Amino acid sequence: MKRSDKVALITGSTGGIGSETARLMAAAGADVVVSGRNAERGAATVRSITDADGRARFVAADLTDPTSLRRLADEAGTVDISVNNAAIFPGSPTVDQDPGTLDEALSANVRAPYLLTAALAPGMIAKGAGSIVNVSTMAARIGMPGLSVYSATKAALESLTRTWAAEFSPAGVRVNTVAPGPTRTDMVLATVGEEGAEQFTKTTALGRLAAPREIAEVILFLASDRASYLTGATVAADAGRTAV
Numbered sequence: 742m743k744r745s746d747k748v749a750l751i752t753g754s755t756g757g758i759g760s761e762t763a764r765l766m767a768a769a770g771a772d773v774v775v776s777g778r779n780a781e782r783g784a785a786t787v788r789s790i791t792d793a794d795g796r797a798r799f800v801a802a803d804l805t806d807p808t809s810l811r812r813l814a815d816e817a818g819t820v821d822i823s824v825n826n827a828a829i830f831p832g833s834p835t836v837d838q839d840p841g842t843l844d845e846a847l848s849a850n851v852r853a854p855y856l857l858t859a860a861l862a863p864g865m866i867a868k869g870a871g872s873i874v875n876v877s878t879m880a881a882r883i884g885m886p887g888l889s890v891y892s893a894t895k896a897a898l899e900s901l902t903r904t905w906a907a908e909f910s911p912a913g914v915r916v917n918t919v920a921p922g923p924t925r926t927d928m929v930l931a932t933v934g935e936e937g938a939e940q941f942t943k944t945t946a947l948g949r950l951a952a953p954r955e956i957a958e959v960i961l962f963l964a965s966d967r968a969s970y971l972t973g974a975t976v977a978a979d980a981g982r983t984a985v
Contacts, residue, residue: 746770746771746821747766747770747771747772747821747822748771748772748773748774748817748818748819748820748821748822749763749766749771749772749773749774749820749821749822749823749824749964750773750774750776750813750817750820750822750823750824750861751763751766751773751774751775751776751824751826752776752777752802752804752813752824752825752826752827752853752854752857753776753777753804753826753827753828754773754775754776754777754783754786754824754826754827755775755776755777755778755779755782755783755785755786756777756782756786756926756927757924757926757927757953758826758876758921758924758926758953758956758957758960759777759824759826759827760775760782760786760789760953761953761954761956761957762824762826762956762957762960762961763775763786763790763797764786764789764790764793764795764957765954765957765958765960765961766822766961766964767790767793767795767796767797768793768795769961769965771796771821771822772796772797773790773795773796773797773798774797774798774799774800774816774817774820775787775790775797775798775799775800776799776800776801776802776813776817776827777799777801777802777827778801778802778803780799780801783799783801784799786799787799800812800813800816800817804827804848804849804853804857805845805848805849805853807852807856810853810856810857810860811856811860813857814857814860814861817861818864819864819865819867819868820861820864820865820871821865821868821870821871821872822871822872822873822874822964823857823858823861823865823871823872823873823874824873824874824876824960824964825853825854825857825858825873825874825875825876825898826876826960827849827853828846828849828850828876828891828894828895829842829845829846829849829850829891830891831843831845831846831890831891832887832888832891833887833889833890834886834887834889835889838889838890842890843890846890846891846894847890847894850891850894850895850897850898851894851897851898851901854875854898854901855901858873858901858905861873862905862909862914865909865912865913865914866909866912866913866914868913869912869913870913870914871909871913871914871915872914872915872916872917872963872964872965872968873905873909873914873915873916873917874916874917874918874919874960874963874964875898875899875901875902875916875917875918875919876898876918876919876921876956876960877895877896877898877899877918877919877920877921877975878891878892878895878920878921879920879921879922879923879977879979879982879983880892880895881895881896881898881899881920882896882920882977882983883982883983895920898918899918899920899975902916902917902918902973902974902975903973906972906973907973910972910973915968915969915971915972916972916973917963917968917971917972917973917974917975917976918974918975918976919956919959919960919963919975919976919978920975920976920977920978920979920983921951921956921978921979922941922945922951922977922978922979922980922982922983923938923941923942923944923945923950923951923979923980923982924950924951924952924953924955924956925938925950925951925952925953926953938950944982945979945980945981945982946980946981946982946984946985947980947981948980949980951978951980955978956978959976959978963976
C-alpha cells in the first residue's frame with residue numbers, strides 16, 4: 742500500500758488483534774477507521790497511529806445494534822478494506838448457556854459482519870476492487886468444551902466467507918478468513934485466565950500463545966495486494982493446532 746492509497750475499516754480495533762491490525766494497516770499507508778464501543782480505548786489506538794505519522798479516526802459502534810452499524814457504514818464511507826474482527830466470546834457449557842448471551846453473540850458475531858458487509862460491499866464492487874477479511878477461530882474446526890456458541894458463530898462466518906467470495910470476487914472483491922489459535926488478548930485471558938491460556942499452549946505444535954501482532958500480520962497480508970490470488974480461503978494461524 743502507498744500512503745493514502747487505501748481506506749481500511751477494522752471493527753473491534755480498540756485493543757488486542759484489532760488494534761494491532763489498525764496500527765499495521767496505518768504503517769502500510771492506509772487511512773484507518775478504528776471502531777469499537779469504548780471511545781477512550783479507541784482514542785488511544787488512534788493516538789498510537791497518529792503519533793507514528795499515520796492517519797486514523799475513531800467511529801463508535803455497537804455491533805449488536807443494526808442502527809449503530811448503519812451509522813458506522815455511513816461514517817466510514819467507501820472503504821477498500823473491511824476487517825470483521827469484533828466479536829463476543831462467551832464461554833459456557835451448552836446446558837448452562839444463557840439465552841440472552843446466545844442472542845448477543847449471534848448478533849455481534851454473525852449478524853453484524855453480515856449487515857456491515859452488505860452495506861460496504863457495493864462501494865467496493867463499484868470500484869472493481871476491495872478486500873474483506875473475517876476473523877474466525879481454530880474452535881470453528883475442532884470441538885472445544887464450553888465454546889459451543891463462539892465456535893458456531895465463527896463457523897457461520899467462515900461459511901459466509903465462501904459465499905461472499907462466490908458473490909463478490911467476479912467483481913474484483915476478495916474475501917478471506919484468518920482463523921487464529923490461542924492468542925494473548927485481554928478477552929481470552931478474561932475468559933479462561935492465565936492458567937487456562939497456558940493449557941492451550943500445550944495443544945499447539947509451537948507450544949506457545951500467539952502475540953496479537955502475529956495474527957495482525959496475517960490479516961494485513963490477506964488484505965494486501967500480495968494476496969491478490971487468494972479468495973474464499975481460511976488461513977489457519979494457530980501454531981499447527983488444527984493440522985497436527
